[in-house]
Amino acid sequence: SFNSIFQDVRRAVDWVHIQGDLKKRTVENLDYYVKKDPRLPMVLARIRESGAKVFLLTNSDYNFSNKIMTHIFDFPHGAKPEEPHRDWKTYFDVIVVDARKPLFFGEGTILRQVDTETGALKIGTHMGPLQPGQVYSGGSCEVFTNFINAKGKDVLYIGDHIFGDILKSKKIRGWRTFLVVPELVQELHVWTDKCQFFAELQQLDCQLGDMYKNLDSSNKEKPDISKLRASIRDVTHKMDMAYGMMGSLFRSGSRQTFFSSQVVRYADLYAATFLNFIYYPFSYMFRAPAMLLPHESTVAHEQRYQIEAPMIQRARAIKTDSVTSTSATTDNGAASEVPAAAVAAKPAVHKETESTEETTVTVPHTRPSTPRTVTHTHDEDYSEEESDPNNKSDGENNQDPPADGKEARKTKK
Structure with a gap:
């Protein structure tokens, strides 16, 4: 079954990551598995120059992360061609390894400091603050955001895992998200x-x-x-x-895949690489194009669509210049409102010094108007005897007469 196939693949992937030689083989062939881009130091440096803080949050341990990052930033120059080479840790304000995402966005783990010389964890829980150039292990999103003084929409998180990075950070913490999709x-x-x-x-x-x-x-x-x-x-x-x-990855025939629907819902931005930021100012406002709903895509704006449906009678009109609703009296004496469209048929008045033009706009009316007066006439012949389950006949009336001396009135229906 598909469920058993999923379970087998999931176990194999977990085994390769946890017990297999995935990281060992990767470190032995960094040039083959890890792609370097000389624009990376420049982009990170420009982000920090704009006033933003840059942090690294990874599930990998420090030893593996250090080898990967050292290889990625292995250039003879720094952020600019004329600048000397810099250590990779100088490009980040905060570095967190062993984050254990998506657990990091929930309860998290203990935050500890890493000895960058040996890779071992220091004893005790780190109580802050987070120092630049230092490496930390574990922690939780709540503690982390308190240290960096940024929450929710203040953070733009860039990740390549739709569940562990994007979905959880968006749903639990409300971070803005950027999904990297190489495909x-x-x-x-x-x-x-x-x-x-x-x-x-x-x-x-x-x-x-x-x-x-x-x-x-x-x-x-x-x-x-x-x-x-x-x-x-x-x-x-x-x-x-x-x-x-x-x-x-995004299309299945004429429909979108489940992955595509999650990208649209949880990723504020997505691209093949975050290095595309180099082509935009950091004050740029990214916005999605307007999407037509299925019922909007079938009718053009220049068409005058005549709706034939019972609910069209529940549309109310709103005038842009004045209130145009009046009251009428029904046969039972109750007041009812006359829709504004019924009294908006006056011609426009034109004078030499001023002109008044009435405009009526029809908007959907999803709820009935709230009654302004009593619309229910109570039955005066109502008798408490009829609602009494113990009263079996009209002759068995054991109630006392009213205090004003008048006889109680009884009716049969």
């Missing part, structure tokens, strides 16, 4: 080089809509769409195969 390079490559597949799918979709264009509920015959469906399946298969044997 995005291939996704964009297919999007640009295989654009004819997307254009063909749109054309087939239009043809499918044309076959139903002039039909309504009175038609008994069904149009033959078997050829169009076969063509759509064929083009969709070609498009999926263009992404490789595993298909697209």
